Amino acid sequence: MKNKNSLWYPYIQMKTMSLPLKVSSAKGVHLHLEDGTKLIDAISSWWCVIHGYNHTEINKAAKQQLAKMAHVMLGGLTHEPAEQLSNKLVKITPPGLNHVFFSDSGSVGVDVALKMSMQYWQNLNKPKKNKFLALRQAYHGDTIGAMSVGDPVEGMHKLFSGLLPKNYFLPAPKGGFNALAKTVNADLVKLETFLANHHPKLAGFILEPILQAAGGFNIYSPLYLKGARKLCDKYNVLLIFDEVATGFGRTGKLFAAEHAQVTPDIMILGKGLTAGYLGMAATLTTSKIFTSFLDDSPVKAFMHGPTFMGNPLACAIALKSIEIFEKQNYLEKISCIETQLKSGLSQISHPQIKDIRVIGATGVIEVKDKAILSSAQEFARQNGVWLRPFDNYLYTMPPYIISNNKLTKIIDTIQTFFKNKKII
Numbered sequence: 494m495k496n497k498n499s500l501w502y503p504y505i506q507m508k509t510m511s512l513p514l515k516v517s518s519a520k521g522v523h524l525h526l527e528d529g530t531k532l533i534d535a536i537s538s539w540w541c542v543i544h545g546y547n548h549t550e551i552n553k554a555a556k557q558q559l560a561k562m563a564h565v566m567l568g569g570l571t572h573e574p575a576e577q578l579s580n581k582l583v584k585i586t587p588p589g590l591n592h593v594f595f596s597d598s599g600s601v602g603v604d605v606a607l608k609m610s611m612q613y614w615q616n617l618n619k620p621k622k623n624k625f626l627a628l629r630q631a632y633h634g635d636t637i638g639a640m641s642v643g644d645p646v647e648g649m650h651k652l653f654s655g656l657l658p659k660n661y662f663l664p665a666p667k668g669g670f671n672a673l674a675k676t677v678n679a680d681l682v683k684l685e686t687f688l689a690n691h692h693p694k695l696a697g698f699i700l701e702p703i704l705q706a707a708g709g710f711n712i713y714s715p716l717y718l719k720g721a722r723k724l725c726d727k728y729n730v731l732l733i734f735d736e737v738a739t740g741f742g743r744t745g746k747l748f749a750a751e752h753a754q755v756t757p758d759i760m761i762l763g764k765g766l767t768a769g770y771l772g773m774a775a776t777l778t779t780s781k782i783f784t785s786f787l788d789d790s791p792v793k794a795f796m797h798g799p800t801f802m803g804n805p806l807a808c809a810i811a812l813k814s815i816e817i818f819e820k821q822n823y824l825e826k827i828s829c830i831e832t833q834l835k836s837g838l839s840q841i842s843h844p845q846i847k848d849i850r851v852i853g854a855t856g857v858i859e860v861k862d863k864a865i866l867s868s869a870q871e872f873a874r875q876n877g878v879w880l881r882p883f884d885n886y887l888y889t890m891p892p893y894i895i896s897n898n899k900l901t902k903i904i905d906t907i908q909t910f911f912k913n914k915k916i917i
């Protein structure tokens with residue numbers, strides 16, 4: 494008994510949890526369970542396994558690096574994989590992001606961004622600018638700093654809202670990707686009013702560009718990002734894009750910022766960065782921010798350095814992942830996934846469905862009452878598909894290597910699930 498219950502699982506009431514499925518191996522888009530069944534992973538292990546599992550070329554790159562060294566510290570030492578990866582990230586991200594700080598997970602990458610922003614203003618002798626503006630429906634991670642910019646009312650961390658550093662929130666932008674100009678303008682008016690009143694205490698405005706992921710899959714207009722860029726410049730507030738979920742193609746562009754052709758002051762990458770092989774994040778910033786840390790005295794230096802920062806194995810894997818993404822024209826694959834998701838999911842109907850949205854390799858069905866989804870995971874499993882709905886959302890974010898047929902199987906499974914649900 495004692496040993497059986499030692500593992501504490503994430504985001505779950507351990508008392509009532511049903512037994513998790515035991516995976517013995519995985520290959521391509523498939524999870525191979527211990528009992529011999531095979532499931533198509535429709536959600537890429539929390540969206541990060543972008544090339545599928547057990548990828549021959551990435552395995553090879555990892556083995557090559559492993560034969561040299563798995564890890565060395567980045568304090569006082571450096572190595573080829575970290576140098577190459579930072580240069581590569583600067584090359585592929587929006588122009589102006591010239592400096593890369595590595596850490597070990599998306600949440601920590603967000604915390605690094607918040608700390609960097611606060612210190613930037615300290616370095617400029619404006620220490621009162623130390624609060625953040627964020628959006629409702631935002632999810633930025635599970636550490637204290639990241640929780641403090643997540644939706645404080647409906648988010649999964651609402652229990653902590655009185656205990657965390659106090660930040661500010663505006664409603665999530667409305668109207669979808671193709672929102673009418675007047676809808677976007679109404680949201681930008683709210684933003685401007687807020688910034689005009691509060692900018693002396695604001696260090697930055699953090700948001701997930703285009704797609705707010707774990708906080709409710711809200712998709713919004715690139716015009717909002719363009720407007721936010723202008724207003725942040727006008728009121729001297731840093732603009733921070735959390736691209737942990739959206740980066741590496743998930744919304745149809747390599748980075749979601751490209752939809753708006755906007756360069757944020759700080760951008761965070763994670764999840765797909767290492768194709769699901771190892772935990773890693775990167776916080777990128779502009780020379781404007783970086784140079785504020787330069788001084789003859791050490792007090793302005795950035796006092797941060799996770800033990801596993803710039804882990805060589807993770808860097809080598811990320812470099813290979815990006816190389817494959819570029820060489821094999823993944824944006825084209827993602828565009829095909831988008832087309833198929835749009836035509837497939839739009840045919841699903843049920844009175845409980847509130848909205849169906851698709852962007853890039855992300856398809857979401859929002860229902861009115863989440864009770865209807867309680868059996869979705871088990872139904873999908875019986876049909877050979879791994880889905881994991883949460884709250885009112887049943888979604889798919891498949892690996893980009895998924896074939897037409899396998900994606901059809903995911904869509905059919907979702908369709909049949911709703912077809913079988915009695916209309917109440």
Ligand SMILES: *Cc1c(COP(=O)(O)O)cnc(C)c1O
Nearest residue numbers: 598599600632633634706737738
């Ligand atoms: C997943 C996620 C994070 C947190 O990343 P972890 O690696 O789980 O710490 C932060 N921001 C966004 C937008 C995410 O989707």
